Amino acid sequence: xxxxxxxxxxxxxxxxxxxxxxxxxxxxxxxxxxxxxxxxxxxxxxxxxxxxxxxxxxxxxxxxxxxxxxxxxxxxxxxxxxxxxxxxxxxxxxxxxxxxxxxxxxxxxxxxxxxxxxxxxxxxxxxxxxxxxxxxxxxxxxxxxxxxxxxxxxxxxxxxxxxxxxxxxxxxxxxxxxxxxxxxxxxxxxxxxxxxxxxxxxxxxxxxxxxxxxxxxxxxxxxxxxxxxxxxxxxxxxxxxxxxxxxxxxxxxxxxxxxxxxxxxxxxxxxxxxxxxxxxxxxxxxxxxxxxxxxxxxxxxxxxxxxxxxxxxxxxxxxxxxxxxxxxxxxxxxxxxxxxxxxxxxxxxxxxxxxxxxxxxxxxxxxxxxxxxxxxxxxxxxxxxxxxxxx
Amino acid sequence: xxxxxxxxxxxxxxxxxxxxxxxxxxxxxxxxxxxxxxxxxxxxxxxxxxxxxxxxxxxxxxxxxxxxxxxxxxxxxxxxxxxxxxxxxxxxxxxxxxxxxxxxxxxxxxxxxxxxxxxxxxxxxxxxxxxxxxxxxxxxxxxxxxxxxxxxxxxxxxxxxxxxxxxxxxxxxxxxxxxxxxxxxxxxxxxxxxxxxxxxxxxxxxxxxxxxxxxxxxxxxxxxxxxxxxxxxxxxxxxxxxxxxxxxxxxxxxxxxxxxxxxxxxxxxxxxxxxxxxxxxxxxxxxxxxxxxxxxxxxxxxxxxxxxxxxxxxxxxxxxxxxxxxxxxxxxxxxxxxxxxxxxxxxxxxxxxxxxxxxxxxxxxxxxxxxxxxxxxxxxxxxxxxxxxxx
DNA sequence: TTGTACGCGTTATCAC
DNA sequence: GTGATAACGCGTACAA
Numbered sequence: 184x185x186x187x188x189x190x191x192x193x194x195x196x197x198x199x200x201x202x203x204x205x206x207x208x209x210x211x212x213x214x215x216x217x218x219x220x221x222x223x224x225x226x227x228x229x230x231x232x233x234x235x236x237x238x239x240x241x242x243x244x245x246x247x248x249x250x251x252x253x254x255x256x257x258x259x260x261x262x263x264x265x266x267x268x269x270x271x272x273x274x275x276x277x278x279x280x281x282x283x284x285x286x287x288x289x290x291x292x293x294x295x296x297x298x299x300x301x302x303x304x305x306x307x308x309x310x311x312x313x314x315x316x317x318x319x320x321x322x323x324x325x326x327x328x329x330x331x332x333x334x335x336x337x338x339x340x341x342x343x344x345x346x347x348x349x350x351x352x353x354x355x356x357x358x359x360x361x362x363x364x365x366x367x368x369x370x371x372x373x374x375x376x377x378x379x380x381x382x383x384x385x386x387x388x389x390x391x392x393x394x395x396x397x398x399x400x401x402x403x404x405x406x407x408x409x410x411x412x413x414x415x416x417x418x419x420x421x422x423x424x425x426x427x428x429x430x431x432x433x434x435x436x437x438x439x440x441x442x443x444x445x446x447x448x449x450x451x452x453x454x455x456x457x458x459x460x461x462x463x464x465x466x467x468x469x470x471x472x473x474x475x476x477x478x479x480x481x482x483x484x485x486x487x488x489x490x491x492x493x494x495x496x497x498x499x500x501x502x503x504x505x506x507x508x509x510x511x512x513x514x515x516x517x518x519x520x521x522x523x524x525x526x527x528x529x530x531x532x533x534x535x536x537x538x539x540x541x542x543x544x545x546x547x548x549x550x551x552x553x554x555x556x557x558x559x560x561x562x563x564x565x566x567x568x569x570x571x572x573x574x
Numbered sequence: 575x576x577x578x579x580x581x582x583x584x585x586x587x588x589x590x591x592x593x594x595x596x597x598x599x600x601x602x603x604x605x606x607x608x609x610x611x612x613x614x615x616x617x618x619x620x621x622x623x624x625x626x627x628x629x630x631x632x633x634x635x636x637x638x639x640x641x642x643x644x645x646x647x648x649x650x651x652x653x654x655x656x657x658x659x660x661x662x663x664x665x666x667x668x669x670x671x672x673x674x675x676x677x678x679x680x681x682x683x684x685x686x687x688x689x690x691x692x693x694x695x696x697x698x699x700x701x702x703x704x705x706x707x708x709x710x711x712x713x714x715x716x717x718x719x720x721x722x723x724x725x726x727x728x729x730x731x732x733x734x735x736x737x738x739x740x741x742x743x744x745x746x747x748x749x750x751x752x753x754x755x756x757x758x759x760x761x762x763x764x765x766x767x768x769x770x771x772x773x774x775x776x777x778x779x780x781x782x783x784x785x786x787x788x789x790x791x792x793x794x795x796x797x798x799x800x801x802x803x804x805x806x807x808x809x810x811x812x813x814x815x816x817x818x819x820x821x822x823x824x825x826x827x828x829x830x831x832x833x834x835x836x837x838x839x840x841x842x843x844x845x846x847x848x849x850x851x852x853x854x855x856x857x858x859x860x861x862x863x864x865x866x867x868x869x870x871x872x873x874x875x876x877x878x879x880x881x882x883x884x885x886x887x888x889x890x891x892x893x894x895x896x897x898x899x900x901x902x903x904x905x906x907x908x909x910x911x912x913x914x915x916x917x918x919x920x921x922x923x924x925x926x927x928x929x930x931x932x933x934x935x936x937x938x939x940x941x942x943x944x945x946x947x948x949x950x951x952x953x954x955x956x957x958x959x960x961x962x963x964x965x
Numbered sequence: 966t967t968g969t970a971c972g973c974g975t976t977a978t979c980a981c
Numbered sequence: 982g983t984g985a986t987a988a989c990g991c992g993t994a995c996a997a
Contacts, residue, residue, distance in 0.1 A: 627970095
């Protein structure tokens with residue numbers, strides 16, 4: 184691969200694929216000859232015949248400058264090809280980078296494909312961008328020795344947001360906290376000193392379970408999001424449940440169990456349609472049911488994405504939804520391709536969640552104490568739940 | 575919304591929602607009392623009884639340091655709660671921020687939901703992270719006066735990648751180039767001085783069209799991705815085509831027209847399933863066809879996401895795929911929920927594209943000239959294309 | 966192997 | 982409204 188097939192406009196010499204050994208990209212940049220170095224604010228000031236401080240004010244607008252002076256400075260800048268103050272130097276001086284790190288699930292590929300994540304991230308980015316803050320994307324990682332983890336240590340960040348949950352024992356979290364960087368987490372990790380934004384997962388899930396009970400369902404299976412980040416897939420046993428899981432996953436399961444006793448709890452390795460589908464096959468394929476006490480008549484999935492996979496699997500298994508199996512999701516995202524089905528689901532206020540996250544970040548940046556916000560969810564009844572068979 | 579409903583572990587005072595007026599988050603951080611300020615490398619050096627330069631070497635490993643000395647330094651650091659060199663100061667000194675800006679389509683929400691984009695981004699992030707480079711997410715924007723656009727001017731970046739295409743006349747592009755920041759673009763903008771990574775859109779699309787011709791199709795409609803970023807939707811007329819469009823969009827259309835003359839060219843406002851669906855309704859609903867010369871028997875969509883929407887619409891219109899209408903996509907992403915259909919599509923080597931992008935970035939960072947790479951695509955025949963009706 | 970000296974480019978503070 | 986000065990915290994020639 185990487186064949187050059189098309190027209191090559193620029194000198195391809197040394198292009199991709201790269202030569203054997205290249206210097207590290209963050210190696211120091213060679214000191215350029217005096218003649219070619221980029222102009223600095225001091226150069227501009229000199230050219231405009233003002234002091235560096237005045238030139239600085241002309242750009243930042245942080246103090247009074249005569250209009251004529253400012254014009255002169257800007258003109259000088261244009262003349263020298265000066266594109267504005269150096270961000271790094273400004274950051275050093277101000278003590279702020281203007282950057283917020285956002286941690287998202289290990290494989291971006293999977294994380295982004297969840298409309299909930301995409302929408303949430305969109306909202307967070309939007310809100311923070313509106314405040315002049317840029318977003319640094321931090322892939323979640325176990326392995327603190329790898330190069331990617333280096334960023335947790337060495338990237339300039341004013342705050343870090345754990346956007347898709349995190350475990351209290353995440354080593355990356357420790358690194359960030361040791362640096363003294365404020366942490367805001369969405370649905371976890373719930374640790375002292377971190378601001379927390381979440382929805383009422385437990386109550387919502389209980390309502391979903393009660394909805395099914397009211398419809399006469401007695402055999403309910405739960406399909407969960409990943410409990411931890413280790414790729415485990417299959418029945419979620421008590422041994423594993425004793426390990427601390429992701430907060431949302433844990434709370435949603437607890438909510439269901441507040442109302443009923445599931446006949447099966449199946450964990451997915453990833454929050455993806457395909458895994459929901461596989462989970463449903465595991466739980467619904469056998470007419471005798473996973474526990475030998477009959478096939479579940481309802482499935483509570485911990486996300487809409489997983490629920491969609493369950494609905495799809497039902498089609499493949501020849502099970503009618505909701506005639507044979509009722510399906511409930513969580514998130515309330517739009518899944519246009521699920522038509523004509525409309526998922527019964529717990530709608531979270533994603534936009535509010537994003538806004539609350541941005542506010543939490545701004546609060547910490549402003550010197551405020553960590554905050555803790557819980558937003559409500561509500562059950563939206565769609566077409567995927569109905570009376571239990573035979574009722 | 576934003577009601578505090580759950581338990582509030584931390585002092586909620588002044589939390590979210592925020593009080594009326596907060597200071598800008600990138601305002602200078604108040605000078606802390608001498609006693610509480612975070613320790614610096616100099617402090618650590620003093621505590622360890624070595625010079626600052628030695629302490630620096632102990633952390634960076636950029637020079638020889640006696641093991642015992644290093645231990646002493648690290649111990650002193652631990653004792654002082656020093657978490658490592660300040661990233662901003664290090665960046666200033668090195669002249670490199672270790673950050674690469676990545677520009678993605680205007681609404682992240684939509685962009686991320688395209689599996690092609692998610693996979694591409696995943697690959698780019700992965701490859702760059704492996705080189706110690708972090709990713710700054712830059713939402714594409716028209717409006718250079720808004721706060722989000724400020725980032726193009728003021729964020730510290732060693733390079734910028736336009737990941738989802740860009741227009742040569744994008745003002746944000748101009749800002750970045752004026753700063754002297756190297757640009758790498760994927761499928762455009764194709765401008766002098768920028769490295770370009772793309773696939774052979776035109777040839778691929780021609781092959782798709784030829785595939786349909788070979789199957790006997792005579793009335794072929796094209797459903798395009800957005801031509802420009804202005805939310806336009808509907809027939810892509812010649813007036814609009816005279817405006818410069820996104821490179822991939824333009825090339826894919828040209829490729830089809832190299833082989834045949836479409837009976838309709840319908841532009842979508844966004845590269846989303848829902849818009850593909852709407853486009854298909856517009857083009858296929860009328861049995862007389864959009865041009866009055868009969869309903870198209872095939873649709874070439876410029877992305878798999880759009881193609882999926884077309885397939886869905888066919889179901890809604892009671893048209894069999896491929897019995898009544900054949901559908902071709904572009905990208906070769908997996909769309910598990912499209913089962914039992916398997917899209918006929920042009921498969922792009924997304925992973926190679928990501929790798930090539932990372933290489934292009936590294937090349938520029940290493941002082942290399944801009945490069946230009948074109949990767950091949952290949953037609954993968956699925957179950958959504960078949961002989962034209964009546965053949 | 967370690968220390969000295971300097972500069973990276975900017976901005977806050979204060980005096981004028 | 983403008984200018985001088987002093988950091989911001991660190992990396993790196995170079996000398997010792």
